[in-house]
Amino acid sequence: MLETVLFSFFALTSVVCALGVVFHRNPVHCALLLVGVLLSLSGLFILLNAQFIAALQVIVYAGAIMVLFLFVLMLLNFRQDPDVLTPGAAKGFGFLFGLLVMVELLWTALSPNGGEGGGLPAAPPLPADFGSPAAIGKILYTTWLFPFEITSILLLVAVVGAVVLAKRKFA
């Protein structure tokens, strides 16, 4: 019962904030609404027993990436868009395509076979440390070691690239 209430609350908050991100005028408010989406998703992750991922979502996504967004917004002084949405026919095509994507995803989610819709057995009982940092550490450094190392190189490349791109060129 409590889980259903919490799920509804977090789901509603995330959808309302997501709509706000896409349709609001002021970019700083959009960034803060995106933080709202990230925090409600973090709540949903905790409902799904993913404590470490929920904490990472708050620390990395809401606490660092969105702060970076806000910095860029504030330093470059993006105050307000004159025209919020694309003018003309392109707007209609955008919404139509969005509708098609939603219909397709809902079809897949709700289909009885093939998709993971209704015909699933109950979820197996979870081990006691499911979602804990210890369990993630165990598989991250054994099964998934190679992607881990490649990701660290990727982050190094991103740091170097960001520094190079943001430097002022001295004539």
Place this chain on the structure above:
Amino acid sequence: MNAMMPPLVAYQILAGILFTIGVVGVLVRRSALIIFMSIELMLNAVNLSFVAFSRQHGSMDGHIFVFFVMAVAAAEVAIGLAILVAIFRKKETANVDDVHLLKG
């Protein structure tokens, strides 16, 4: 405990809705920063889907995937914002329709 949880389908539908809102945001808004934020929204919808499936199958591989998606998203945001700052310095606008120098 399992019986009281919202079914997996609910999480997938929510992820689908969030993904769609992100797609609409990318297609319909003109400010480059808002397009970026909509891309982040799409990535988060996918993260939710992964974690829900991971819970359903009792395997932690979904969590690992989400971990890597977050790391790559951080790298992408850093580079994307750096590019945006560089463009903004030159052209004083964040409107993607105004960056059309390669247009034929």
Place this chain on the structure above:
Amino acid sequence: MDLALIIEATVKVLVVLGFTCVSVILIVWMERKVLGHMQDRIGPERVGPFGILQTVADGIKLFMKEDLVPSQADKVLYFLAPALSIITALVAMTVIPWGDSFEFFGRTIMLHITDVNVAVLFLLGTTSMGVYGIVLGGWSSNSKYPLLGGLRSSAQMISYELAQGISIVPIIMMTGSLSLAEIGRAQANMWFIVPQFFAFLIYIICAVAETNRAPFDLAEAESELVAGFHTEFSSMKFALYFLSEYANMMVVSGVAITCFLGAWHGPVLPGPVWFLIKLGFFLFCYIWLRATFPRLRYDQLMSLGWKVLLPASLLNMAVTAVVLVLKG
């Protein structure tokens, strides 16, 4: 959700909230008195015995001031920013263990509001969210100096968050758990400051930088940026920022005591009393630092965080890991 649990949680929340408010009053008084004596003057001495009610008088004055809102300010964010600061500071207080558990009418009552098994990550998350209170305060004031102060302050906070988190990792490695109550219990024999002295030093420096206190208080120093991000805030909003700064000081001191200084362990007195004694000592050291050191310039501050503390904490973590593996 039985009634006993709800009552227990409510009582604990009220006690911690009350304690925070009272202790902020005492900390402010202590700061003014101690700074005064260190600077060879007396400090407040008229309101109440030894000036102890000075903070209450200041609070009443702040409450009665006119609540100005700049005309071009972003109204929603202007109201939200101080609230975010105080919310994150108070939420972080819920995981600090004030003492060991005790029996009360057949229930084991733990002396912390919640026992999150990823408490250290929870704390890192709330300090990350605390950055928003400052950066939004600077932005919503719609004025140059607050914006610069807010951006500088938040850049400082996110830079020192990294070294702060990494300096706690050796403690987690030694305990094998992320829960603060576990870390507190694991120090019954030896406080972790003994094997992890460098981590303690790094954590202290990062904690002072995180709370924007001297010598890292460039962003809110009167002689530098008017008053930094809280220039345009008056009356209760300023009081909330003030309150959240001191609450943050208590939180980081509480974490330092739990992780390094043996939490509630001590010879004769009960656990919470020892915790409060250590907390008082820590806050005294905060004030001592403010009286002693000159302010760091912003580029010195950032290079200290990135070029000195981050490599040092990473090296400490690597050495701890090697030693733990070799010990078996």
